[in-house]
Amino acid sequence: MPTDPRSLAGALSSPAATRIDLLFVADLVEPGARVLDVGCGDGALLQLLAERRGVDGRGIELSREGVSQCVARGLSVIQGDADIDLADYPDDAFDYVILSQTIQAMRRPRVVLEHMLRIGRRAIVSFPNFGHWRIRLELALKGRMPVTENLPYSWYDTPNIHFCTIRDFVALCDGVGARMERAVAFDSGGQPVRVSVPWWVWNLFGEQAVFLLRRN
Amino acid sequence: MPTGAATAIVPSSQVDDPASPVVRFGWDRPLVLDSGARLAPWQIAYQTYGTLNAARSNALLVCHALTGDQHVANTHPVTGKPGWWETLVGPGKPLDTERFFIICSNVVGGCLGTTGPASVNPQTGRPWGIDFPLVTIRDMVRAQAMLLDHLGIDTLFCVAGGSMGGMQVLQWAASYPERVFAAVPIATAAIHSAQNIAFHEVGRQAVMADPDWHGGRYLEAGVKPAKGLAVARMGAHITYLSEAALHRKFGRRLQDRDAPTFSFDADFQVESYLRYQGEAFVERFDANSYLYVTRAMDYFDLAADYGGVLANAFRGTRTRFCVASFTSDWLFPTSDSRSLVHALNAAGASVSFVEIESDKGHDAFLLDEPVLSATVRGFIDAAARARGL
Numbered sequence: 153m154p155t156d157p158r159s160l161a162g163a164l165s166s167p168a169a170t171r172i173d174l175l176f177v178a179d180l181v182e183p184g185a186r187v188l189d190v191g192c193g194d195g196a197l198l199q200l201l202a203e204r205r206g207v208d209g210r211g212i213e214l215s216r217e218g219v220s221q222c223v224a225r226g227l228s229v230i231q232g233d234a235d236i237d238l239a240d241y242p243d244d245a246f247d248y249v250i251l252s253q254t255i256q257a258m259r260r261p262r263v264v265l266e267h268m269l270r271i272g273r274r275a276i277v278s279f280p281n282f283g284h285w286r287i288r289l290e291l292a293l294k295g296r297m298p299v300t301e302n303l304p305y306s307w308y309d310t311p312n313i314h315f316c317t318i319r320d321f322v323a324l325c326d327g328v329g330a331r332m333e334r335a336v337a338f339d340s341g342g343q344p345v346r347v348s349v350p351w352w353v354w355n356l357f358g359e360q361a362v363f364l365l366r367r368n
Numbered sequence: 369m370p371t372g373a374a375t376a377i378v379p380s381s382q383v384d385d386p387a388s389p390v391v392r393f394g395w396d397r398p399l400v401l402d403s404g405a406r407l408a409p410w411q412i413a414y415q416t417y418g419t420l421n422a423a424r425s426n427a428l429l430v431c432h433a434l435t436g437d438q439h440v441a442n443t444h445p446v447t448g449k450p451g452w453w454e455t456l457v458g459p460g461k462p463l464d465t466e467r468f469f470i471i472c473s474n475v476v477g478g479c480l481g482t483t484g485p486a487s488v489n490p491q492t493g494r495p496w497g498i499d500f501p502l503v504t505i506r507d508m509v510r511a512q513a514m515l516l517d518h519l520g521i522d523t524l525f526c527v528a529g530g531s532m533g534g535m536q537v538l539q540w541a542a543s544y545p546e547r548v549f550a551a552v553p554i555a556t557a558a559i560h561s562a563q564n565i566a567f568h569e570v571g572r573q574a575v576m577a578d579p580d581w582h583g584g585r586y587l588e589a590g591v592k593p594a595k596g597l598a599v600a601r602m603g604a605h606i607t608y609l610s611e612a613a614l615h616r617k618f619g620r621r622l623q624d625r626d627a628p629t630f631s632f633d634a635d636f637q638v639e640s641y642l643r644y645q646g647e648a649f650v651e652r653f654d655a656n657s658y659l660y661v662t663r664a665m666d667y668f669d670l671a672a673d674y675g676g677v678l679a680n681a682f683r684g685t686r687t688r689f690c691v692a693s694f695t696s697d698w699l700f701p702t703s704d705s706r707s708l709v710h711a712l713n714a715a716g717a718s719v720s721f722v723e724i725e726s727d728k729g730h731d732a733f734l735l736d737e738p739v740l741s742a743t744v745r746g747f748i749d750a751a752a753r754a755r756g757l
Contacts, residue, residue: 210713210718216724219743220739223690223720223743223747224745224746226750227720241713242713242714
């Protein structure tokens with residue numbers, strides 16, 4: 153069982169890049185919106201959203217420790233499993249449903265994304281890009297699943313069971329009928345990859361990606 | 369085992385004139401019950417801890433469980449034992465008596481000073497016995513609301529409680545949403561399950577099968593159905609524990625002997641323990657109260673009052689909730705708390721939920737569980753900040 157997928161945000165990129173990732177997500181959210189953060193970890197993003205955007209935020213988190221930290225921050229967070237519990241949320245309950253650095257730990261990412269688009273008017277998904285050139289290089293040259301400073305898990309004990317590339321995620325969005333309103337990739341320095349470049353550049357140089365989606 | 373002899377009809381001193389402050393409501397202030405009965409005159413006994421602030425905004429109501437009482441954080445007047453929730457309530461504790469004005473009252477139907485079946489029926493001059501009207505969780509909460517009105521407390525910073533206390537917390541949030549800023553229902557459910565009703569019925573039948581019950585009129589006979597009530601308590605006590613906890617505490621160890629005696633003596637430690645629990649209980653609790661209060665829990669089905677949809681009980685609520693359950697609690701399992709949380713979510717309520725790892729069963733909510741303490745402390749501190757306390 154993945155215990156704390158959010159710890160990956162730190163594991164996959166430098167703290168500065170993580171910060172930019174969260175800040176970018178926060179900037180996508182309209183002030184005062186109702187937000188559900190799926191896999192909210194210790195509540196850092198929800199707190200950022202509450203402080204910067206004045207949102208009415210809720211969270212779901214698998215780990216009991218994460219929930220306790222969130223509760224102590226004054227956040228409303230439920231201990232639960234997004235793979236199971238999202239089905240119980242009513243339609244259109246939130247303005248935004250956020251899945252930050254967690255989709256790769258879901259058992260059924262497609263079902264989760266469909267629920268997000270049902271529960272929220274918009275969905276925001278950020279994830280590590282498995283198509284990044286350094287990961288491709290690891291696999292291509294060493295012939296082993298990448299285990300690096302930024303990706304510290306061996307294949308047999310990783311919580312990340314469904315890695316995808318940016319291109320893969322775009323295909324999933326098409327598959328579930330999601331409309332992409334915005335999409336940004338960040339390079340390993342945490343800088344946005346220029347929007348004007350073609351997809352294959354994003355897919356090669358983006359270390360993480362953030363998508364703002366809505367139901368078609 | 370206790371005999372049925374007329375040993376002290378213990379709670380009687382606590383029934384009418386308890387070691388607690390009491391508010392007495394006269395004929396003009398009846399408690400109108402769900403059954404349609406009007407209880408008057410009636411009284412409610414309560415304890416308070418800490419100081420009510422000038423803005424009257426720091427009141428925190430603790431609701432007790434089936435066999436609990438108002439002595440939440442002081443030495444019990446009958447048993448001499450510490451208060452039943454001193455793990456959570458006290459100076460510097462998560463429910464901090466130095467910051468909050470904490471109130472706990474005995475439930476209506478109880479036997480520690482609030483009107484119940486052991487109280488005198490003013491129309492007959494004799495104890496009510498089973499002529500006492502049936503009460504519900506909502507009646508208990510109504511009585512508490514009248515107490516708060518009397519104390520001049522309009523809104524509660526928080527209502528907290530476990531098990532049947534948690535049912536009252538939920539009823540408070542549903543009946544008086546504007547009076548409850550925060551709610552902490554622990555190890556509880558919005559509906560009493562068939563299995564739990566079944567256990568309660570076994571307990572009640574044990575009481576009523578005792579010849580000393582006298583059709584409920586044992587107080588006038590100068591006896592009490594001690595054996596029946598003890599058996600009821602023994603059965604119930606098993607449901608408060610877990611297989612793992614029983615194994616850890618007792619296993620198959622023998623009680624003060626090296627070999628089984630080939631008799632029905634209490635050879636096993638677990639038997640001895642249960643017998644002790646039964647005996648101790650009858651010293652402090654009225655048998656008819658046990659019937660009434662278990663019945664109140666059986667009738668609890670919050671959704672039924674709201675068209676069968678639990679979320680409707682909390683529609684539009686501004687109360688913030690912190691729900692907690694324990695992994696080994698099979699009396700009020702996590703699934704009960706999850707149903708509650710789903711309903712609160714559907715109602716758009718602000719809710720946190722944590723399932724706490726423990727092998728201590730339902731009783732865990734009364735015990736020193738560090739994760740429970742830390743969770744309640746975190747929630748209460750954050751709520752107090754939001755409330756400006």
